[in-house]
Amino acid sequence: MQGKFFLPGVLGVLMFFGQAAAKNSETTLRYWVEPRLEPWEKVEVFFQILETNGRPAQNLEISHDRLVHVFIVNQSLDFFRHVHHDDYGPLTQDDINAATFHFPFVFPTSGRYEIVVDYVADGKRTVQRVVLTVPEAKGKPPIAGYFEGFYIGLSIEPSELKANRPASLQFFLKDEKGDDVKNLEVYLGSEVHVAVWKSDLLDFGHTHSFVQEDLSGGGHRGHHGDSGASQSYLGPVVPVRYTFSQAGDYRIFAQFKIGSRVVSCSFPVRVSR
Numbered sequence: 001m002q003g004k005f006f007l008p009g010v011l012g013v014l015m016f017f018g019q020a021a022a023k024n025s026e027t028t029l030r031y032w033v034e035p036r037l038e039p040w041e042k043v044e045v046f047f048q049i050l051e052t053n054g055r056p057a058q059n060l061e062i063s064h065d066r067l068v069h070v071f072i073v074n075q076s077l078d079f080f081r082h083v084h085h086d087d088y089g090p091l092t093q094d095d096i097n098a099a100t101f102h103f104p105f106v107f108p109t110s111g112r113y114e115i116v117v118d119y120v121a122d123g124k125r126t127v128q129r130v131v132l133t134v135p136e137a138k139g140k141p142p143i144a145g146y147f148e149g150f151y152i153g154l155s156i157e158p159s160e161l162k163a164n165r166p167a168s169l170q171f172f173l174k175d176e177k178g179d180d181v182k183n184l185e186v187y188l189g190s191e192v193h194v195a196v197w198k199s200d201l202l203d204f205g206h207t208h209s210f211v212q213e214d215l216s217g218g219g220h221r222g223h224h225g226d227s228g229a230s231q232s233y234l235g236p237v238v239p240v241r242y243t244f245s246q247a248g249d250y251r252i253f254a255q256f257k258i259g260s261r262v263v264s265c266s267f268p269v270r271v272s273r
Contacts, residue, residue, distance in 0.1 A: 020128045027057050027121050029128040037132065039110045040140040040153055042178030045070075047117055049099040056099035061120040067091070068101050068119045075112040079145055081105075088177060106151045106178040108144030110136040141172050147265040149176050150258060154267050161271040163247045169194075169240040171254060180236035187257035191233045194240055199249040210239045247273040 020029045030048040037043065047068065049057040060067050072081045085091050085101040095101065107113060115130040141153025153172035161167055171192060173181035184191050190208035197204055211232050233239075235258075244250065253266045 018130065020130050025126050025128070026124070027051060027126060029117055029130070031115075031117075031130055033132075037107070037134055038137045038140075039107050039134050040137075040144060040151075040172070040174075041106065042174070043105055043107070044102055045105045045115075046100060046102040048101075049119065049121070056097065057121055058097075058099070059122045060096070060099065061123065063118075063120045063125070067096070068117060070101075070103070071116040071118070072105075073114055074109070075114075079108060079113075081146060104177045106174055107132075107134045108146065108151055108153065109140070109142065110134045141170075143267050143269075144172070145265065145267075148261075148263045150174065150181065150263050150265075151176075151178065152254075152256075152263075152265045154252070156269065161244060161269060163244055163271055163273055166241060166243045169242060169252070171238045171240065171256075173236045173238070173256065173258065175258075181258055182235050183259045184231075184233060184235040184238070185257040185260070186231050187255065187262060191231065191256065192238045192240065193255045194242065195253040196242065196244070197251055197253070198246060199251070203244075203246050203248075203250075205242065205245075207240060207242050209233060210241045244271040247271050 018031055020031070028050045030050060032046050034044045034046070047070070049060065049068075051057050063069070066084045066086060068084065070081075070083050072083070073079060083103050083105070085095065085103055088103050091101070111134060113132045113134060115132065117128040117130070119126055141155045142159070143155075144151065144153035146152075151174040153174075155170045155172070157168040158165075173184070175181055187193065192209045194207045195204070196206070209232065238256070248271060250269050250271060251266050252269060253264065255262055255264045257263075
């Protein structure tokens with residue numbers, strides 16, 4: 001079921017709420033997002049399971065170690081999360097009595113998402129399905145996803161890539177809870193390693209984080225220093241400069257070291273003549 005917006009009282013905070021009911025279900029699902037639904041921003045997603053009389057459900061049962069499982073995908077099916085209230089904090093008795101569950105979340109980009117809420121009540125498995133449309137917003141990474149426990153976004157200028165013209169890339173990093181990454185470490189002499197492949201495998205490039213001293217136009221540039229490298233960026237943004245030598249479809253691979261973990265991501269891009 002599609003939700004709706006409302007403007008509550010004097011707070012002036014635009015929220016998102018709605019209600020869903022699966023066919024032949026003896027429970028309904030109320031859901032809302034705080035403080036507002038927009039891409040690449042940390043929000044809190046809430047669900048409340050209600051009996052047909054409108055009271056909080058008191059008959060939920062543990063299934064696969066959790067009372068409620070939540071699955072979230074975008075319309076293109078290249079973004080997927082499986083989350084639970086308990087992943088981010090204790091599930092208290094008050095939460096259970098109110099049949100209310102919540103967790104921090106980031107919708108990486110604008111567009112349609114489906115949320116599936118899976119639970120067992122009175123021995124009957126129920127699957128509630130919710131469709132949210134995240135509105136467009138300026139100043140957000142147009143490409144983003146979830147990789148190995150981190151949200152990673154990419155913005156590119158100019159937005160239409162041209163062969164043999166320098167491009168400015170910026171990577172944006174958030175942790176699993178949606179907070180900005182601020183503990184980026186130097187990995188093999190740089191805050192990021194970027195490998196670029198053309199889809200026909202006939203063109204390859206390798207580059208690193210951009211620092212003001214880097215004056216070359218693109219391709220493989222030197223590290224900050226292969227040993228004892230200085231650090232320019234702790235996060236959440238890491239800039240890169242690169243020049244694509246040919247027109248065609250490419251994939252950009254990037255690796256970061258975040259809190260002693262090496263994290264990899266990749267994004268497809270198209271380069272015109």
